[in-house]
Amino acid sequence: MYKIVIDRSLCSGFGSCAELAPEIFEVDAGGLASLRVGTTGDPAVLEAASACPMAAITVVEEEAA
Amino acid sequence: MTHDPTFWLLARASGLTAYVLITASVLAGLVVKSRPFGRAVKAADSVDAHRTLALLGLGMLALHGVALTLDSTLHMPTAGLAVPGLSPYRPASVALGVVACELAALLVVSFPLRRRIGMRAWRRIHWASYLIFAMATAHGIAAGTDSTQPWARGLYLGAVGAVAFATAWRALIRPTHTPAPERST
Numbered sequence: 001m002y003k004i005v006i007d008r009s010l011c012s013g014f015g016s017c018a019e020l021a022p023e024i025f026e027v028d029a030g031g032l033a034s035l036r037v038g039t040t041g042d043p044a045v046l047e048a049a050s051a052c053p054m055a056a057i058t059v060v061e062e063e064a065a
Numbered sequence: 066m067t068h069d070p071t072f073w074l075l076a077r078a079s080g081l082t083a084y085v086l087i088t089a090s091v092l093a094g095l096v097v098k099s100r101p102f103g104r105a106v107k108a109a110d111s112v113d114a115h116r117t118l119a120l121l122g123l124g125m126l127a128l129h130g131v132a133l134t135l136d137s138t139l140h141m142p143t144a145g146l147a148v149p150g151l152s153p154y155r156p157a158s159v160a161l162g163v164v165a166c167e168l169a170a171l172l173v174v175s176f177p178l179r180r181r182i183g184m185r186a187w188r189r190i191h192w193a194s195y196l197i198f199a200m201a202t203a204h205g206i207a208a209g210t211d212s213t214q215p216w217a218r219g220l221y222l223g224a225v226g227a228v229a230f231a232t233a234w235r236a237l238i239r240p241t242h243t244p245a246p247e248r249s250t
Contacts, residue, residue, distance in 0.1 A: 053097045
């Protein structure tokens with residue numbers, strides 16, 4: 001499982017994360033990325049973190065309980 | 066008394082170098098979202114390259130302006146660096162360069178102010194990059210005294226072709242999810 005954290009002070013609303021992993025990320029009314037889920041097993045989250053132009057997404061891999 | 070060509074050579078070299086840096090900055094900016102290199106290049110690294118190239122380009126433009134005012138070939142007044150149309154040499158072509166430079170400086174300044182401006186508005190402002198590139202190209206071709214040289218024509222053609230290609234890529238090819246690398250654990 002991957003735990004996801006968005007640093008919204010860095011996010012500039014490019015929306016790359018929501019394009020690559022729409023089940024995990026969305027762009028809110030303020031134009032910034034927000035999370036639909038706190039953790040996911042979908043490796044698309046790694047792609048989304050790599051695609052963030054502001055490096056605002058941190059993904060931590062957690063051992064499954 | 067012989068004419069010292071130092072500042073004249075510096076003005077031409079810095080102008081062409083600024084054009085190359087601005088072109089590279091535009092290309093790096095296009096790479097940020099189109100991500101043609103996939104996971105091999107992090108988008109954040111593309112942003113760093115984009116911003117660094119833009120700042121270097123602006124610095125080179127400052128050198129271009131200073132060298133032109135210090136040179137005795139064109140008699141460029143200092144005010145002509147900021148006010149379009151004051152250049153005694155090809156005023157319209159030089160004005161394109163002056164306005165392009167001022168717009169480029171505005172874009173650079175807008176980055177740290179993007180939260181105040183609003184993210185969506187800030188990204189909309191960034192569309193001016195295309196106008197800046199077009200004006201810089203027209204300025205270089207029309208005002209540059211090396212423009213008739215085959216290498217200069219090749220430079221402008223290559224820059225316009227590269228930006229057109231990267232723009233088409235950005236518009237037509239959406240970044241796709243690439244499979245995560247195999248893990249042994």
